[in-house]
Amino acid sequence: HDERLKGIQNAASSGVGSQGGFTVPTEFSKIYWDRSLDSEIVRPRAQVWKMTSEERMVPMFNSEDTSTGIYGFVSQWLAEYGTATVQTPELRGLKLKANKLGLYTAMSREIAQDGLDFPRQCENALTKALGWSLDDAFLNGDGVGKPVGVLNASCKIVVDPESNQADNTIIRENLVKMFARLLPGSFKNAVWVVNQTALVPLLMLKDDAGNPLWSYGKPLLGIPVIITEKLPALGTQGDIALCDFSCYAIGMRQEIAVDTSNAPGWTKDQIDLRGIIRVTGQPIFSKPIKQKNGNTVSPFVLLGNRKS
Template structure:
């Protein structure tokens, strides 16, 4: 990262020199002299070269980082070669919007995210910004959007620290809506998964034909927009405006997505776990004080967990509950010792 910081610093100096030439020409009447034009082109060529070097370094960093994947059953090398690559579920930007990791993403003509941010902040007209603002064919909708290549970088880096999205099933969405078929398993009285039933048959006996019941899940795309203000001083004098803003956006994206996946109301945002009709709640004990959690509460919650989820379920708790969890104990007899239920290393 130190090498990238050096490149960014060198690029900043070149940009300042190029801007100084433009300002000098503007004071003199608005046109560049041949010497100024030659010097300006030299600076811009060097800036383009630095941008390519930065992109190459970022690509090397991304490809060297471990990829987050969903837990899979261990397979032998022979079985692994038979598994189609297209069946892998990806939570990355390309996986969510294209369903294909090899799709080339557009940068809308910007050499780097830093150039996009500075062009946007300058307030000057730029055809590349017009392209960046197009959403479903409406240029003025939502202002200027971050180009795909840089938006993908922000969302993919955010994935590393999120809680919900790494554990979610993802369907690629290339349009505003997507319809997904699923088994209707609401009624499991005599069958499973909307119609799968079992019969014990004698030899030669014919089974009863069953028809599986399906339901349709309709997904609607919602837009999460993050807004930030930056002063002229921060952009001009900041150590690395791009790195600072990108770091903040990565953390912000992860926080807002997790919050919506947990507490979302479904009104212009995802339906969160807390507000889902399928939510299962456990009542507190009769003599339990308000705003407390006991060992029996935890036991009752665990008993309501679907057995098939034992191996991959996670517990989510507000940090304010941590003191009660770490001091929770089980008393052994009337004169026995108290055994702690949770320890700090269990988190």
């Protein structure tokens, strides 16, 4: 048994205060938070900003238009004794506002006290639920009381399917064109994120020599592949996405806090458990990046809808 968990178990049975509740100490909350990283896709690869209040403004240089220069600077070629023009950098602010994510459950005192290694089971369940919910929000969130997910990002690029492409298919042209729209600086950090329902057509792809284009465990076009259930099903826009999550910002106002009380279920000898985390997330860009030749690229590229 993990000795650190005995404190949780003892606290749950003894109770603190007139309402019979207690809060798991910070060090235990940190255990939950850190262990959920192993099951997450976005947070281990994202920018994580500590928040000391409900909102935080993150200043950054504006690199959303590189058609004439970068960050608002336009370099000049100067003759001897030539006079340079004063350049003013373009800055913008990324506003992070914390949202609250909660998990609530109840259990009988008998289960809490007599259940087989219950504290460890509770820890594992809480860790998995936390990681699942965070990833789902960072991928699919609509920004209303929750993070703005990659699939709803205003900076995303959607690559349309080929003319007359059959429903629920993935072809080489789709992947190559997605690859070509990725932000150049994102190639070293990008990952393919694929819904599991898209695995069959992906594994069936062949190169010109008739060899598999991709095999599980290997990179696809030089980029790692992550399989998840959290993207839309095969044929729906976003069932496969090419993402550089280092261009996604997460604001952490409060790490997970686990509270337990027997007050609500006093007459049933029932223990209520609550997990709360205050967090937000959004892409760092507000629109696709415009390049010098007029082409647009993005750190988040989705395959479009292939359903009639």
